Amino acid sequence: MFKFSKLAAIGLSAVVLAGTAVAQTKPEDAIAFRQAGYKFMAWNTTRIKMNLEGQYNKDEVIQAANAIQAIANSGMGKLYLPGTDKGKGFHDTKVKPELFTDKEGVGKVGKAFNEAANEMAKVAATGDQAAVKEQFGKLGQSCKGCHEKFKVDDKK
């Protein structure tokens, strides 16, 4: 399994220190790429939920948890390039300006999310449905932790 939580957490807070490979990415592409990552994770959280509520398929939960883990650890923070606080990828970005200034806050929620995603994959592999349910709740909290601070609430 992956051991990139530290790396990824650094990636998520290294908004300014984007590497050469990412510096060449166009703002609209960077926004679309991060939206794609979140959307694909949304599919996978949805199906873990459906498995917990319906017929439990261990293999599917493992596939879903592994996808979430790998995306969480992919260093998506690099996609928050300067100039991507506004703009359109697949749709208008919902990022709050605070994400680009609150380095410490971003690092904190990023780390919590990475840890929860790594643990989710670990627990999914056991097939212990009760443990999966518990960890899934924690994963959801870690998503929420970032959304509340750094994502525009479009329900308002």
Next chain:
Amino acid sequence: MFKFSKLAAIGLSAVVLAGTAVAQTKPEDAIAFRQAGYKFMAWNTTRIKMNLEGQYNKDEVIQAANAIQAIANSGMGKLYLPGTDKGKGFHDTKVKPELFTDKEGVGKVGKAFNEAANEMAKVAATGDQAAVKEQFGKLGQSCKGCHEKFKVDDKK
């Protein structure tokens, strides 16, 4: 590392045999979810390419290859639900109708892609740049293998 190539290949050809968890997914969501998966993989193939062409960062290539691997093995085939041969997710689907009928052909390109993605992650972990370059070429061929048969060529 993951060992789901067989499972995922089955998933990719099991267009008709969608599980209960996916059967509840709305067509427009299924299309958006698969577009998200491909888009996120596109980011990751792009940055492997950039690393090969510019300054090579072993950790970033590992992150990228692991993300591609986990998405490849996530069972995305389940998102090709009946009724999703046409329709809009983030944009109009580019799938050809053949994907829903050519079970054998889909299984073949799916298997080739999963194997290439698994090998890509394995090679990335070694940090051997020449080997990464070679395997990256093979991964690209496996993407192309599916695109040529089952994706509408929007360059035409």
